[in-house]
Amino acid sequence: MPELPEVETTRRGIEPFAVGERVVKLTIRQRQLRWLIPDGVEKEITDGNGFMITSVKRRAKYLLLEGEEYGTIIIHLGMTGTLRVLNIDEPVEKHDHIDIELSNNKILRYRDPRRFGAFIWTTEEIESHPLFIKMGIEPVLYGHSATEVGEHLYAKSRKRKTAIKVFIMNQHIITGVGNIYACEALFSCGINPTIGCNIVSAKSYQKLAETIQKILTKAIKSGGTTLQDFRNSDGKPGYFQQQLQVYGQTDAACTICSTSIKKITQAQRSTWYCPQCQK
DNA sequence: CGTATCTCCTGCAAGC
């Protein structure tokens, strides 16, 4: 389940192989991802000399392959998606839905068993694209200080009543915080996930912002250590190397106070927390 | 605009 660190790790893995190359062929074996990939996209992207990739960016959990003159390929990894750099003779396996063949004889291969991901071709400006127009603040790698992020969270929360955990998972508020990091960050700050986001203090938001930055940065770093194998295998996700304090730890003893970790459901999503440490 | 609910999909684990 890629969260922001996994998407960033993927971006870094792909960038050196993709930038400056042209898309010479696009093979789509499964068009029904999150959104149906329209017929004709292959031709649009490979027409003429082929779309030349000038940069590989990330916004929220979306990867952006930007073109020389116009156009961007937007890719979301969903829950189970991977995008790897492979040689063109690499055998196709189950769930390998898309191959982006490059002029250097490498392919960017998109695999996604659950098909929650997306592949979109757009000629719109990214920042005004419907997917990004209301996108929230980037917590890391965009130069936002913890103070800025904390103030942003505080300001956005004043007139809302959503539970704090649901609030920080809202990508229109802050990007990149998925279920795992949301649970872990709230535990680390001693904040109960069920309390209203509007009653969390400015001071608590500062601490939360610092924690989110710290956790994501650490996860990106550990993702980076697996980059050397990137062409052949998927790197172990950042959270794999991180000790999970509450996520998935139903009935386990809290590492701080030994109280049983509790599992509840919020917005169709599981939340784990320590009822003693998080008041 | 804010909020809650529904939805897509497959792999895996647990239970019978």
Added chain:
DNA sequence: TGCTTGCAGGAGATAC
């Protein structure tokens, strides 16, 4: 052993 059932989850779409 093999079946059924439930759960996991990102985030847009939808209804109010």
